[in-house]
Amino acid sequence: MFKSKIIISTIVFLFFLIITSIIKNQTRIIEKKIYKLNELTNLKEKDINESQLDFHFLTSPAEIEKKIKMLGQNNYLPIKNSKIFLSLSNYTNIQKNISVINNLYEEKAKKN
Amino acid sequence: MKKKQKKIKDINQSSFYFEDYLETNKKNKSLKKTDSLQDRIYLLFFFFLSLILIFSIKIAHLSLSTSPTFNQKLSSSKFALIRRDIVDRNGILISRNINTSHAAVFPKLVKNKKNFLIKLRLNFPELSINEIEKKLNSNKYFYLKKRIDQSEKERFWALGEKGIKFEFFQARMYTHGNLFNHDVVGQVDYDNYGISGVEKYFDKELKDKKILRKPLKLTLDTNIQYIISEELNKAITTFRATGGGALLMDVNTGDILSLVSLPNFNINKRLVIKDKQYTNKITKGVYELGSIFKTFTIALALENDLVTPETIIKNIPRSLRCSIHKISDMKEHPKNLSVEEILVRSSNVGSVILAKKIGEEKFKEFIKNTRLLKNPELEIEEVGTPHKIKWNKCKLETVSFGHGITTTPVQAASVYSTMVNGGKLIKPSLIEGRERLEAKNLISPNTSKKINGILRKVVSSENGTAYFADKNGYYVGGKTGTAEGYGNKKNRVNTFISVFPTNKPKYTLLVMLENPQINKDLIYDYRGVKTKAPYNTSGWNSVYAAGQIIEKIGPILAINNKEFTNQYVAEKFNN
Numbered sequence: 001m002f003k004s005k006i007i008i009s010t011i012v013f014l015f016f017l018i019i020t021s022i023i024k025n026q027t028r029i030i031e032k033k034i035y036k037l038n039e040l041t042n043l044k045e046k047d048i049n050e051s052q053l054d055f056h057f058l059t060s061p062a063e064i065e066k067k068i069k070m071l072g073q074n075n076y077l078p079i080k081n082s083k084i085f086l087s088l089s090n091y092t093n094i095q096k097n098i099s100v101i102n103n104l105y106e107e108k109a110k111k112n
Numbered sequence: 113m114k115k116k117q118k119k120i121k122d123i124n125q126s127s128f129y130f131e132d133y134l135e136t137n138k139k140n141k142s143l144k145k146t147d148s149l150q151d152r153i154y155l156l157f158f159f160f161l162s163l164i165l166i167f168s169i170k171i172a173h174l175s176l177s178t179s180p181t182f183n184q185k186l187s188s189s190k191f192a193l194i195r196r197d198i199v200d201r202n203g204i205l206i207s208r209n210i211n212t213s214h215a216a217v218f219p220k221l222v223k224n225k226k227n228f229l230i231k232l233r234l235n236f237p238e239l240s241i242n243e244i245e246k247k248l249n250s251n252k253y254f255y256l257k258k259r260i261d262q263s264e265k266e267r268f269w270a271l272g273e274k275g276i277k278f279e280f281f282q283a284r285m286y287t288h289g290n291l292f293n294h295d296v297v298g299q300v301d302y303d304n305y306g307i308s309g310v311e312k313y314f315d316k317e318l319k320d321k322k323i324l325r326k327p328l329k330l331t332l333d334t335n336i337q338y339i340i341s342e343e344l345n346k347a348i349t350t351f352r353a354t355g356g357g358a359l360l361m362d363v364n365t366g367d368i369l370s371l372v373s374l375p376n377f378n379i380n381k382r383l384v385i386k387d388k389q390y391t392n393k394i395t396k397g398v399y400e401l402g403s404i405f406k407t408f409t410i411a412l413a414l415e416n417d418l419v420t421p422e423t424i425i426k427n428i429p430r431s432l433r434c435s436i437h438k439i440s441d442m443k444e445h446p447k448n449l450s451v452e453e454i455l456v457r458s459s460n461v462g463s464v465i466l467a468k469k470i471g472e473e474k475f476k477e478f479i480k481n482t483r484l485l486k487n488p489e490l491e492i493e494e495v496g497t498p499h500k501i502k503w504n505k506c507k508l509e510t511v512s513f514g515h516g517i518t519t520t521p522v523q524a525a526s527v528y529s530t531m532v533n534g535g536k537l538i539k540p541s542l543i544e545g546r547e548r549l550e551a552k553n554l555i556s557p558n559t560s561k562k563i564n565g566i567l568r569k570v571v572s573s574e575n576g577t578a579y580f581a582d583k584n585g586y587y588v589g590g591k592t593g594t595a596e597g598y599g600n601k602k603n604r605v606n607t608f609i610s611v612f613p614t615n616k617p618k619y620t621l622l623v624m625l626e627n628p629q630i631n632k633d634l635i636y637d638y639r640g641v642k643t644k645a646p647y648n649t650s651g652w653n654s655v656y657a658a659g660q661i662i663e664k665i666g667p668i669l670a671i672n673n674k675e676f677t678n679q680y681v682a683e684k685f686n687n
Binding site for chain 2 (some may be wrong): 009012013016017020023024026027030037046050052053056057061062
């Protein structure tokens with residue numbers, strides 16, 4: 001009876017000893033992992049912060065205009081729809097129509 | 113009690129037995145031993161159980177808690193935000209805190225001070241070596257240079273001096289440099305306290321730890337601000353003005369989309385500026401804005417049903433006398449003018465006649481309701497105080513055409529917004545989501561509609577003073593104002609307040625130039641005729657600048673410009 005008590009107690013003791021050390025180690029590992037992850041998060045956060053700042057600076061209107069002036073020579077100007085011709089025949093047809101209308105107006109003016 | 117019971121038991125005992133004393137003693141001893149062993153085991157058991165409990169609690173705490181662990185405090189990469197971002201209406205970043213450092217010195221750690229000073233002189237010629245030498249000799253910790261950038265940090269590092277220490281601190285970075293004024297967005301000091309503009313006004317809110325991740329949203333629009341700033345800069349150069357200002361406001365909400373005051377400086381640098389030219393002309397500048405006020409006179413006359421826009425005022429004299437003052441018009445106008453023509457041609461005498469019809473009491477009440485003479489209510493502390501006026505003899509007459517009365521451009525622009533938005537009084541604002549509409553109406557919607565029509569004619573009609581703002585499809589309306597500086601007749605302020613599109617007003621644009629000159633090299637296309645500027649009036653400079661601005665910001669503001677899109681497409685050509 002007595003022996004079995006001691007054996008049980010020793011087993012329990014050893015069991016708890018092992019479990020405690022395992023738990024303690026696990027806690028340490030978890031804590032380290034958390035620390036590493038936090039470090040990573042902080043770095044990412046810092047990177048994002050700086051990238052956003054860079055992005056907003058590089059896409060600011062003043063910087064974009066500088067780049068356009070440096071890289072591109074294309075300029076855009078407004079043009080009237082009436083001055084756009086799809087082909088040469090399209091142009092000549094429209095010109096013909098305009099001259100016919102002009103002639104009609106001139107004739108009318110002469111009659112009056 | 114127990115003893116007594118034992119005694120009674122002994123007396124009544126009828127039998128007895130012998131026991132082996134030695135054996136019993138052994139038994140007792142071994143029993144005692146096992147008891148103490150068991151106690152120890154229990155103690156250990158309890159100890160380990162408590163340890164398990166403690167660690168279990170810790171695991172639970174680590175997995176549940178969101179607060180940083182102790183290790184994080186030591187982390188060098190930690191970026192603990194202490195001030196909120198400021199963004200524009202489209203979410204474009206205006207200001208943000210970044211990690212940077214100050215370069216400081218521990219004089220006691222500097223072994224060879226002479227050598228250190230030579231190194232500094234060679235690598236950092238901009239630093240005052242004499243001052244550094246004095247500080248070094250005093251043996252007290254001091255800053256070599258505050259707010260250093262990465263390249264400077266590396267240069268300091270390269271000196272290989274033990275005594276140099278880099279002290280981390282958070283600096284406020286303004287991504288657009290000088291685009292926003294120092295007293296609009298503002299600045300912060302080295303301790304991250306707001307010292308001007310929105311940064312100062314919302315200092316507490318910007319440091320509120322509960323909402324640190326939520327940026328403060330302004331009503332300003334970076335892209336529009338840039339275009340207006342560029343065009344205004346061009347106008348200042350073209351007309352050799354000493355300064356200028358521009359303001360774009362939503363007439364229905366009071367949102368300020370752009371607020372430009374030139375000259376300005378890069379707000380990333382902290383400078384001591386004593387030149388008054390750098391004050392915010394739009395909110396702090398107090399000006400006599402001239403003919404701008406004629407719109408208010410006409411609106412008041414219409415509101416009181418004294419006249420209609422078509423009412424003809426007959427026999428308008430060329431000049432009037434009021435006490436010792438002579439009131440006359442710059443140009444000769446026909447003798448009979450309709451009410452709308454008085455505004456279109458900007459007749460001083462016509463305005464005086466209308467003001468007399470209105471009467472001083474009603475005029476005074478109207479000016480009081482507009483709050484033109486009070487400090488502007490805006491979310492910055494840098495606001496001007498208009499001069500108080502005494503309604504003595506001739507005041508009504510001069511005020512009717514905008515002389516002898518001062519106000520800030522932001523107030524004038526907000527009253528113009530009220531004039532065209534149906535008469536609703538609005539408060540201008542720099543912060544999104546604030547209540548700005550007031551229950552009170554300044555004028556009726558009907559009068560507002562009439563005023564819209566007249567303002568359009570100032571731009572579109574042949575006799576109007578603002579031809580250069582008549583941009584295809586934007587139905588621009590507005591009023592020009594040319595005035596001498598209040599109390600300083602050498603100064604000149606040319607202003608144009610425009611409203612567009614007048615068929616359904618959305619925006620008010622104020623453009624102001626200080627001391628502009630006639631540009632003899634600039635050839636204007638005035639109603640199909642190539643000409644040079646005949647006068648130094650706002651019609652020939654501020655209106656011109658406003659026209660250029662409207663042409664560029666119109667498409668961004670998404671004004672449905674059918675006139676333009678039906679007739680034009682973009683042509684690409686290479687130089």
